């Protein structure tokens with residue numbers, strides 16, 4: 001979502017004829033869009049901010065996003081050269097501020113058609129989150145779930161499609177809980193309506209929450225092949241005790257039912273997940289349950305995060321840093337092994353590949369894919385490809 005917001009701000013400025021500058025030193029404006037989901041992300045933003053001190057004179061520096069929301073104006077005490085602090089809840093304010101600061105007026109707007117043309121693009125469908133996962137700061141810094149109106153989403157995607165977009169990635173903290181109360185349109189209605197746009201070939205979404213899948217979705221998934229066959233489904237832990245403490249709202253059995261249903265609907269489905277290691281009270285036994293779950297479920301990829309406490313007074317680390325590192329490493333090794341096995345299982349199978357550029361693209365199941373001996377492949381088109389090999393996390397195959 002931060003990437004999407006940053007792109008929007010960038011495109012806004014480019015549309016007024018401003019130029020993107022590679023080095024901070026030569027820039028007049030620097031916008032730092034921040035994450036605070038883990039302390040490490042915030043530390044990185046602050047250290048970058050610190051590095052600007054020497055070159056900050058006569059520059060407008062914007063500190064925006066989730067870390068800005070968490071830290072607020074007081075961050076200016078430490079870094080007085082920040083011009084504006086804009087938190088994630090009010091990030092839209094940046095447009096008005098930029099308009100005023102830079103004297104932007106509509107007659108300066110240039111044709112941005114070529115700037116925006118890409119094969120794959122994001123579409124934010126809701127902001128914020130109504131869940132209360134105990135480890136997570138997102139509801140605090142982004143607020144309650146706020147859907148983008150249904151018609152606005154469809155209109156935006158139609159425009160993107162006309163501009164050359166063929167794969168749309170719907171974004172929301174719990175993307176599949178989407179409901180536009182005004183029109184009573186839900187996530188499933190969005191999928192159906194977007195599928196009617198001819199130019200859109202693949203619809204992906206990030207991240208669904210396991211509790212919001214239902215039979216209506218599985219029915220549609222079975223028959224609608226525009227819906228991505230790569231589903232990112234965050235599990236977080238394989239231990240029911242920890243899942244309960246995390247307030248995730250499901251047990252490991254319930255999670256597995258969703259996975260089974262997805263694979264029953266389409267056995268080519270590839271499923272990825274997020275795992276937090278070392279959450280408060282995670283014992284060796286709980287950790288082993290997570291290992292067992294990822295072995296059993298066989299995720300194509302697992303994003304493994306070391307638990308980072310985000311609240312002062314609750315849910316602190318209960319294992320040493322050394323133990324945390326160790327569990328993280330053990331998990332990573334296991335994940336890599338399974339991911340590799342699953343990639344090799346794709347050899348000999350036929351995959352649909354959306355071409356991003358030249359002979360490179362992405363399979364509908366979410367793998368990077370290179371086409372061997374290709375001639376005249378058209379960017380944005382889908383090819384059926386027989387997979388022959390795996391190298392460097394990429395599938396290699398021939399168009400058939």
Ligand code: 5AD
Nearest residue numbers: 135136234274275276305306307308
């Ligand atoms: N510590 C570590 N990882 C976290 N995540 C969210 N909050 C934390 C935290 N406090 C992870 C979850 C989520 C992903 C985006 O970030 O796994 O799915």
Ligand code: SF4
Nearest residue numbers: 129131133136138173
């Ligand atoms: Fe955070 Fe996702 Fe849980 Fe919402 S559903 S509180 S964003 S982890």
